[in-house]
Amino acid sequence: MNTSLFVDIVFILLALFAVYTGWRVFRTDSMVRASFFLLLSFIAVGAIMLLLSAMYLGVAMFFMMGVEMMVMALFMVMFMMNPAGLNPMMMVHQHRLSIGAGIASFVILGAMALLATFPDRPLPEGLEPVSSLGHELLGDSMLIFESAGVVLLATMIGVVVLSGQRGRFGSAQEGSMPPGLEPGGDPAGMPQEDDEAGGGHHHCH
Amino acid sequence: MILDQLIWPLLLVFAALVLGPYWLAVLDGLAARSFGLAQAQSVWISPLSRGAWLLTQQTNMTEAPDWWAWRLAPALYLSLAAIGLALVPWSREWVATDIATSLVLWGSVEALATVVIFLQGWSANTLLTLIGAYRYVALGLSYILISMFVLIGVALPAESLALTQVVASQQELWNVLRQPLGLPLFLIVGLALTFRGPFNLADSTDLAGGTSADVSGPQRLVWELARSAMLVAFSGIATTAFLGGWLGPWLPGPLWVALKMLAVLALLAWLSRAFARITPERCVSLMWTVLLPLAFVDLIWAGAEALL
Numbered sequence: 001m002n003t004s005l006f007v008d009i010v011f012i013l014l015a016l017f018a019v020y021t022g023w024r025v026f027r028t029d030s031m032v033r034a035s036f037f038l039l040l041s042f043i044a045v046g047a048i049m050l051l052l053s054a055m056y057l058g059v060a061m062f063f064m065m066g067v068e069m070m071v072m073a074l075f076m077v078m079f080m081m082n083p084a085g086l087n088p089m090m091m092v093h094q095h096r097l098s099i100g101a102g103i104a105s106f107v108i109l110g111a112m113a114l115l116a117t118f119p120d121r122p123l124p125e126g127l128e129p130v131s132s133l134g135h136e137l138l139g140d141s142m143l144i145f146e147s148a149g150v151v152l153l154a155t156m157i158g159v160v161v162l163s164g165q166r167g168r169f170g171s172a173q174e175g176s177m178p179p180g181l182e183p184g185g186d187p188a189g190m191p192q193e194d195d196e197a198g199g200g201h202h203h204c205h
Numbered sequence: 206m207i208l209d210q211l212i213w214p215l216l217l218v219f220a221a222l223v224l225g226p227y228w229l230a231v232l233d234g235l236a237a238r239s240f241g242l243a244q245a246q247s248v249w250i251s252p253l254s255r256g257a258w259l260l261t262q263q264t265n266m267t268e269a270p271d272w273w274a275w276r277l278a279p280a281l282y283l284s285l286a287a288i289g290l291a292l293v294p295w296s297r298e299w300v301a302t303d304i305a306t307s308l309v310l311w312g313s314v315e316a317l318a319t320v321v322i323f324l325q326g327w328s329a330n331t332l333l334t335l336i337g338a339y340r341y342v343a344l345g346l347s348y349i350l351i352s353m354f355v356l357i358g359v360a361l362p363a364e365s366l367a368l369t370q371v372v373a374s375q376q377e378l379w380n381v382l383r384q385p386l387g388l389p390l391f392l393i394v395g396l397a398l399t400f401r402g403p404f405n406l407a408d409s410t411d412l413a414g415g416t417s418a419d420v421s422g423p424q425r426l427v428w429e430l431a432r433s434a435m436l437v438a439f440s441g442i443a444t445t446a447f448l449g450g451w452l453g454p455w456l457p458g459p460l461w462v463a464l465k466m467l468a469v470l471a472l473l474a475w476l477s478r479a480f481a482r483i484t485p486e487r488c489v490s491l492m493w494t495v496l497l498p499l500a501f502v503d504l505i506w507a508g509a510e511a512l513l
Contacts (some may be wrong), residue, residue, distance in 0.1 A: 025226060033271070056303045056305075057308065059304075059306045059310045062351075066313065071346075074339070130305050130365075160494070
């Protein structure tokens with residue numbers, strides 16, 4: 001009885017934290033902050049999964065979301081030309097549409113949570129969640145997971161080959177030229193060396 | 206019962222969290238002395254006086270930092286180290302966090318450490334700290350991957366993701382001999398994860414201190430403490446995964462764990478003084494094209510050994 005009350009309290013606190021940090025994702029003004037608020041939200045959800053005895057999936061949530069949000073923050077800052085993501089910026093656009101979509105999905109999901117009848121199946125005695133998950137992954141669902149795993153591994157190896165310092169076409173630092181501004185033109189930003197200039201600067205007086 | 210399951214393990218975790226960084230500083234001083242580097246103070250006193258000096262120093266400020274993240278990042282790194290130490294089984298009964306997936310939880314600690322180190326550098330809103338943060342993230346992924354493969358290797362013979370089972374599976378033969386590539390790779394990851402010695406790229410001198418370039422005072426003390434505590438937690442996991450944890454003759458289990466952790470820390474302190482810092486570009490190549498394939502070999506070795 002005591003344990004279940006404790007679990008209930010922890011569940012409510014974690015759920016509130018997950019919702020609060022999820023809301024902060026849209027109210028903050030920086031992409032890095034938004035990513036890490038989302039990470040906090042997912043960590044709370046992972047802890048709720050631990051409360052539900054999903055020992056592997058809950059812990060996997062921590063490291064998957066940790067790496068995922070980190071990579072997301074890194075690339076968003078890299079591509080969006082906002083120095084380090086510390087310049088204040090609006091995190092949402094299409095306000096009316098997104099408010100409408102948000103309210104609609106909240107009502108639908110909330111109605112499902114409140115109105116649906118969930119099966120009442122207590123955990124069977126002696127269930128080992130980790131090994132039963134393993135049997136599921138390498139049993140009936142093996143084809144799906146193994147093909148996804150091999151595709152991901154091939155992608156990783158491909159990325160390393162393409163971006164490594166010594167790729168298939170020799171060292172990355174040798175002989176690399178920017179492409180021309182027009183097809184077949186001279187490399188952009190690399191004017192022909194002028195012999196008379198002698199390497200010095202031109203001064204216009 | 207509550208004494209065995211809660212009080213003693215927690216006391217040991219806090220003791221390791223406080224004494225571990227001090228011991229690491231002492232061992233680092235001894236390693237420096239062994240290379241002939243003169244020190245003004247005794248190696249036993251100098252960590253304490255440096256701590257006291259940082260504690261009384263004023264706290265630096267930068268222009269418009271992300272206050273929450275900047276103040277919290279060192280504390281968060283320290284708490285990740287505490288989570289790591291809580292996973293170390295001190296004996297068959299004395300485990301602070303005895304869950305079925307403690308090995309995976311350690312992987313999560315490594316992944317979340319990347320986030321915290323990035324936050325430390327990013328939130329200061331200055332140039333060099335940000336470069337240190339980006340550098341760590343760019344390299345951190347390869348560290349985590351190597352560590353994962355090596356740890357899957359020790360989970361195979363144990364047929365479990367719980368660290369207590371990993372220790373129990375080393376009753377006949379420690380993993381350091383059963384999987385000879387495992388411990389060396391794991392130690393390299395340890396130095397990389399806490400950016401020490403040859404892998405000090407996030408807080409390195411070429412960035413004038415990297416992620417902690419603009420951090421001073423108590424905040425810096427917590428950051429340095431957290432880096433050391435993380436390496437102590439790392440030595441605890443290395444002891445558990447490769448050196449048979451509490452297993453050993455004559456002495457009680459927790460003492461064996463502490464002695465093995467000290468030995469690992471001494472080796473790490475010596476290694477970080479013995480090798481010069483490598484450049485980031487070469488570190489990327491080393492990690493992805495040498496150490497990661499070696500981690501694959503380690504995993505194949507472990508799998509073949511488990512099949513035989």
